[in-house]
Amino acid sequence: MFQFLFKYPSPVFTKGRFALLSAWPAWLLPVFILISVGGLALLIRWRLRHSEAKVHGGRAGAIWGMQSTLVALLLLLLWQPAMIVGELSSRQNIIAVVVDGSRSMGIADGDGKTREDAAIAALDNGVLAGLKNRFQTRIYRLGGGLTQVGAPNEIAPVDAATHIGQGLEQLAQETRDLPVGAILLLSDGSQNSAGIGSSGIGSDALQALRERHLPVHTIGFGKPEHEHDVEIEDVSVAASAVVNAKISTAVTLMQHGYAGRQATLTVRDGDKTLAQRQITLTTDGQLQTEPLFFPAGSAGAKSLAFAVEPLPGEESITNNVMTRPIVVGNAKRRILYIEGEPRWEYKFIRRAEEDDPTVQIVSMLRTSENKIYRQGISDPAELAGGFPVRAEDLFSYSGIIIGSVAADYFTPLQQELLREYVDRRGGGLLFLGGSSSLSDGGWRASSLSELLPTFLPSGNHNFRRNPATVELTAAGIDSPITRLLDDPEKNAERWKKLTYLADYEDPGSLKPGATELVDLHTGRRTLPLLVTQSYGSGRTAILATGGTWRWQMSEALGDPSHDLFWQQLLRWLVAESPGPVAASIPSRLLMDEGSVQLIAQVRDRTFQPAADAHVTAHIVGPGGVDALVELTPSQTTPGQYQTEWTAEKPGTYLAEVAAESASSQQQELGRDVVTFQRENGVAENFHTEQNRAFLEQLASQTGGRYWKPSELKNLPRDISYSEAGISVRTVKELWNMPIVFLFLLGLPIAEWLLRRKWGIV
DSSP states (O other), X not given: OHHHHHSSOHHHHHHSEEEEOSSSOTTXXXXXXXXXXXXXXXXXXXXXXXXXXXXXXXXXXXXXXXXXXXXXXXXXXXXXXXXXXXXXXXXXXXXXXXEEOBGGGGOBOSSSOBHHHHHHHHIIIIIHHHHHHHSEEEEEEESSSEEEESSGGGOOSOBSOOOHHHHHHHHHHHTTTSOEEEEEEEEOOOOOOSSOOTTSSOHHHHHHHHHTTOOEEEEEOSOSSOSSEEEEEEEEOOSXXXXXXXXXXXXXEEEESOTTOEEEEEEEETTEEEEEEEEEOOSTTOOEEEEEEEEOOSSEEEEEEEEEOOOTTOSOOGGGEEEEEEEEEOOOEXXXXXXXXXXXXXXXXXXXXXXXXXXXXXXXXXXXXXXXXXXXXXXXXXXXTSSOOSHHHHTTOSEEEEOSOOGGGSOHHHHHHHHHHHHTSOOEEEEEOOTTSGGGGTGGGSTTGGGSSEEOOSSSOOEEOSOBEEEEOHHHHTOSTTOSSSSHHHHHHHHHTSOOBSOEEOOOEEOTTOEEEEEEEOSSOEEEEEEEEEETTEEEEEEOOSOTTXXXXXSOTTOOHHHHHHHHHHHHHHHTOOOSEEEEOSOSEEESOOEEEEEEEEBXXXXXXXXXXXXXXXXXXXXXXEEEEEEEEOSSSTTEEEEEEEOOSSEEEEEEEEEEETTTTTEEEEEEEEEEEEESSOGGGSSOSOOHHHHHHHHHHHTOOEEOGGGGGGHHHHTTOOSSSSEEEEEEEOTTOHHHHHHHHHHHHHHHHHHHHHTOO
16 A cells, blocks of 8 residues: 555655755745745635635634645645665675574474474565565575575574574675675574674674665564463572572562462472472563572582473473572681670670581670680780781671670771771671660761661660560561571561560661661560661671570570571671682673683782782683683773683583782782583573564664564565665656645645535635
């Protein structure tokens, strides 16, 4: 219908340039139109004034509008309008037909025919013959790479990866000396390429296509969404953990056709199930995130599999599982605990720590004004002079606990070291309630008040020796710190039944960004008990009591609540405290891509960037892979070292990064371990529905068009409108379009009919 009315196909108007062929100046046209429509307005107004018929303004405006449109159209035709469009020369250009040969094209979408069969059928049912009548054609198979084939039937959906961007860039480079007029891509749009840009393909590929003005016409295959499917979208889990710690994970998934149904979410280490819970699936097509807690287990590099157990009738179950590598370490983290007075809390915290092989408490207990009792020290000189006054001494600890100690116990230098400890070193700092802590210890007026996650109340009588009960907040129910039982509901109920506390302190109101995990009920008021926040590179927390020891003394014999809570709180305190060498990898899971970037942030004993370090990485992997690579300093970030390395084989890799000081007789600064995993073919299991948005965007940004398989009748004709290859600019005159004659005839008739209806003929 479009071509019947406008004489030419739509690409003439979307790709062409409008022009006026008349020798008369173009600027005269709008001038004449304005003069004409203005004169018509005056004429119609004069006639209405001298006419006996009563015509209101709306009707007069309609008549003026139709007459003005007719006059403007006639004037436009006098200037000879036309479209100038680039058109490929017949038989002199090549059309590159690219067929996706990845495994996702082997999916049958309900009619028993695979996407690959549908793509080949589309070519054989007239598209390829129509192209050959006008152009030369070359057929390519696209998967992990691009390969030219002789005929469509030589293509099979077997490739484990889809690299559309790299394939199109390769095609543009290999045919740079050939007159390629357009690219025809038949695909479901599923891809797993690295470096995807805003157009859906890499910026290099997009630039290569634009430089040659190569339009990419896309034909989409596959259903836009599955009718019955559950798919894991992402798993968020820390890169490392300590032995036997509770790991908190967020599993994001989406489902179609199972809203309201129950499903089983599991995490496994090999054949061992670490955790399992029932979840309720939400609305179709919406992302939902489910928490999952499980023990880290023994030390070592692990590949954890997160899965939703298959449901009856699922169209695909390969997208129900996603793996994540993680390193479980057994190195002890040392925590400095300074307590201002002998009390039961001190004793029971140390007792809880004794059963944790990953944490060691080094304590300073003030037994009198000028006497300190030390425990857990590594040598007699440690803390002999009291609280550290040098950064290298304080920064050697992964966490700090400050009990019932007044702020003025610390000198201004020590207070600044505490701030730097959290902000720059990235350590964890925990404040406990007590008669000389928080606002009662003068911390509100100290320079370290900004470290606290709450705004402390005024006054110095906020510590109470009264009973109070505890209850988890919504954030506390999902926190690994307060996870006494794995079931969230049972865990919340367990906290409500804990023995009451015999003392507490008002910590004030929460600061923006702070998280309240536990509430305290005093009978008349509800106060925060456990509050955490991030500060700088580290984290701080307040536990506004000195009486959690009652959870050990007053609960049933053998009840683990007190010890488990403190072990989890101490692990949280030190879990993210980096060492002098902190290694990282932007992506720990390599989907069909072997290239990995190793990054190490190296700092000296005062945690200042080490610019003169010698940094190496020892990498071991599957099949006996054993490599030693050197990291080079970053040109932009002081203390950062990096390197690129390629994991050739699929499997799990472990990289130990070590740094030595080049200026201090090869003194070792530190070590860190990271793990990553390469998986081949797994990416094709996810997002197997047609990615129409990507195909439309690719076509739009390269000057092509997205086609449905049912719309291919005119493709061989429309694809010829391109400025790539060998093309000529053709002039398409517009004066004789049928739509023009319909307007020239229809406007006077419509005006006459309206005049007759209104009685002003």
